Amino acid sequence: MSDLTEIILRVIIAVATIVALTRIHGLRSFSKMSGFDFAITVATGSVLAGAVTTLSTPLWHFIAALAALFALQIVMAQLRSRNNAVESAMDNTPMLIMENGTPIHENLKRGGMTLSDLYAKLREANAYDLAKVHAVILENTGDVSVLHFSTDRSKLSQEVLEGVRRS
Secondary structure, eight states, X not given: OOHHHHHHHHHHHHHHHHHHHHHHHOGGGGXXXXXXXXXXXXXXXXXXXXXXXXXXXXXXXXXXXXXXXXXXXXXXXXXXXXXXXXXXXXXXXXXXXXXXXXXXXXXXXXXXXXXXXXXXXXXXXXXXXXXXXXXXXXXXXSOEEEEEOOTTOOOOOGGGGTTXXXX
8 A cells, every 4th residue: 555545544544533532522522621621632633643644653553542532531521520629730720810991910920911912802802991891811721701891880790700810
């Protein structure tokens, strides 16, 4: 079999394996819920690249590695949901970086963000007036959430800020 034919077959088999494992584990397989999830996603891509380009290694080694990564993610998701210590060790804590239109400079610094970064995220979220921004949160995934005041400037439900570090 030619190298090109083998590469094409490896792509088909490796991608089909990833799709099958994702169907078994669910959409969370490639979520950005935690740093651990991100690491698994990057590792999966790396294994896929190796499976396609490293013809000297048997394909089943890569399939086994993919299965192991998905199994590890399933086990860790179960542990995270059952044990707060595991969750705390694996996940970053979301952090408040702006409250009631006022940036929290100490938290921006802790999160490795600048005012320019914050303002860019506010523009992305169509925040036209800082006075209308209730809170901005640097999420545990690295995403930034912008919570706008409603028209009556009602208070934000405390459940929405559950687990968010203020300082």
